[in-house]
Amino acid sequence: MSPTVRPSDFDPGSAAGGDGLFGLPTTVNDARVVVVPAPFEATVSYGDGTANAPAAVLAASRQVDLFDPETGRPYEQGIAMLDLADAACIRAWSDAARKAALPVLASGGPDGHAAAIATVDDLCDRMNDWVAARSWELQEAGKTVFVLGGDHSVPFGTIAATAERHPGIGILHLDAHFDLRPAYEGFAWSHASVMHNVLTQVPGVGRIVHVGIRDLSEEELGISRASGDRSVAFLDHTLRERRDAGEAWGAIAADIVEQLPETVYLSFDVDGLDPALCPGTGTPVPGGLDWHQISTLLAAVARSGRRIVGGDLVEVAPTAGDREWNANVGARLLYKMIGWSLRSLDA
Numbered sequence: 001m002s003p004t005v006r007p008s009d010f011d012p013g014s015a016a017g018g019d020g021l022f023g024l025p026t027t028v029n030d031a032r033v034v035v036v037p038a039p040f041e042a043t044v045s046y047g048d049g050t051a052n053a054p055a056a057v058l059a060a061s062r063q064v065d066l067f068d069p070e071t072g073r074p075y076e077q078g079i080a081m082l083d084l085a086d087a088a089c090i091r092a093w094s095d096a097a098r099k100a101a102l103p104v105l106a107s108g109g110p111d112g113h114a115a116a117i118a119t120v121d122d123l124c125d126r127m128n129d130w131v132a133a134r135s136w137e138l139q140e141a142g143k144t145v146f147v148l149g150g151d152h153s154v155p156f157g158t159i160a161a162t163a164e165r166h167p168g169i170g171i172l173h174l175d176a177h178f179d180l181r182p183a184y185e186g187f188a189w190s191h192a193s194v195m196h197n198v199l200t201q202v203p204g205v206g207r208i209v210h211v212g213i214r215d216l217s218e219e220e221l222g223i224s225r226a227s228g229d230r231s232v233a234f235l236d237h238t239l240r241e242r243r244d245a246g247e248a249w250g251a252i253a254a255d256i257v258e259q260l261p262e263t264v265y266l267s268f269d270v271d272g273l274d275p276a277l278c279p280g281t282g283t284p285v286p287g288g289l290d291w292h293q294i295s296t297l298l299a300a301v302a303r304s305g306r307r308i309v310g311g312d313l314v315e316v317a318p319t320a321g322d323r324e325w326n327a328n329v330g331a332r333l334l335y336k337m338i339g340w341s342l343r344s345l346d347a
Contacts, residue, residue: 012075016062021081022335023062031078033338034143036134037087038154040127042097042120043190045105047282049317050151051094053330055084056318057148060327064335070295071339079338081148082134090127094150097123101187110186117186124153124189132157135310139165144341148334149314151191151282152179152269156198162265162310163204169309170261171198171208172301174272174294176285178213178233180220191282191315199227209259211297212236212272215285232259236287249293253300264301264344266311266337270330280317280326295336302344309345311337 016023021035028034037054044050058081066075100119104110110117135145135158145162147155152175163169173179173195180199184190189197198205207230214236224231234256242252270277275284277291289297301308316330 012066012073021058021061021079022064022066022075022331024075024079026078026080028080028082031080032144033074033077033079033342034138034145035079035081035334036131036138036145036147036158037082037084037090038127038131038147038150039084039087039091040094040097040149040154041151041191041282042094042101042124043105043153043185043187043192044151044282045185045192047280047317048098049280050149050282050315051091052318053150053316053327054081054087054148056327057316057330057334058084060324061331061334063328064331068335068339070299071336071343074335074339074342077342090130093123093127104186108185113186121188124187127154128157128189130157131155132161135161144345145310146334146338147312147314149312149316152194152314153189153191154314155267155312156189156194158310158312159198159205159265159267160202163202166263166309167204168206168261169204169263169265170206171195171265171267172260173208173210173267174212174289175210175267175269176212176215176236176271176288177269177283178210178216178220178224179269180223180231181217195231196223199223199230206230206261207232207259209256210234211256212239212289214287215283240287249296250300253293253297256297257300257304257306260301260306262306264306264308266298266308266341268311268313268333268337269315270313270333271315273329278316278326278329281315282317283315294333298336298340302340302347305347307344308341311341313337
């Protein structure tokens with residue numbers, strides 16, 4: 001375990017007085033966990049606003065109590081977020097790409113929009129390279145990296161960087177959607193294509209375990225099944241059927257964890273939750289997992305001896321629906337993910 005990172009006069013039980021993530025005074029250099037903000041949402045195809053999530057989650061995080069009865073005191077090991085100003089280029093690329101993408105989205109596809117699609121793909125390439133470079137640099141410095149989106153396209157770079165350091169890594173993909181669509185609506189880096197891009201372009205990922213999927217195309221299901229054991233799905237309706245038959249969620253969580261390799265990356269789209277928990281997400285879908293099921297699943301991963309070496313939280317859209325509620329849930333989910341990651345690494 002890393003040494004405690006906190007000034008002697010820091011009181012974790014008092015109201016947040018600092019402007020850092022979770023109100024912590026920790027610097028990036030001193031932190032064990034570093035969050036990379038990625039305010040990018042070029043291709044969102046329904047609700048927008050996810051580019052505003054890093055700033056909103058940062059603000060809401062200062063309301064999170066630092067002692068967690070399940071994971072203890074993750075703050076003691078140092079948690080920090082890169083300055084939002086460092087990601088200003090990401091927001092500029094997002095705004096430009098979104099402007100180019102809107103006519104394509106409005107027409108329902110790529111026909112007649114080759115130039116616009118090329119512009120969007122180029123800006124997405126830049127975003128991917130930036131996220132990958134930041135993630136690699138931080139991992140080289142011994143940090144555990146989490147990405148805070150933005151839409152679900154943003155973690156591709158950190159997944160690639162993490163898989164290069166941990167060949168054979170598994171992704172625990174919590175989502176309402178498979179995200180296995182090839183170049184959805186013509187965009188190579190669509191938010192709906194991120195797991196397809198991982199399967200086809202990141203050989204270091206050994207397996208993706210999808211949980212909570214309930215809004216999917218027949219093509220995506222076929223792609224998952226054709227992947228052999230690289231894509232394993234726990235569809236939402238099958239999880240419900242098992243619970244309705246009286247099976248305990250703990251046993252179901254153990255089955256999910258059994259499909260994961262020893263090293264794990266968490267990719268969490270908040271629409272994997274019951275939308276009552278985060279209604280402002282870009283593409284909400286009825287059904288999904290509740291808060292305690294998610295926490296039980298993360299705990300099962302950590303307690304199994306597997307190592308959670310990084311992750312992402314995406315698709316919080318705080319400008320849709322109830323701004324404060326969505327950011328609040330996002331901040332608490334991020335803290336829970338970080339807490340279980342640290343528990344797994346120190347087991």
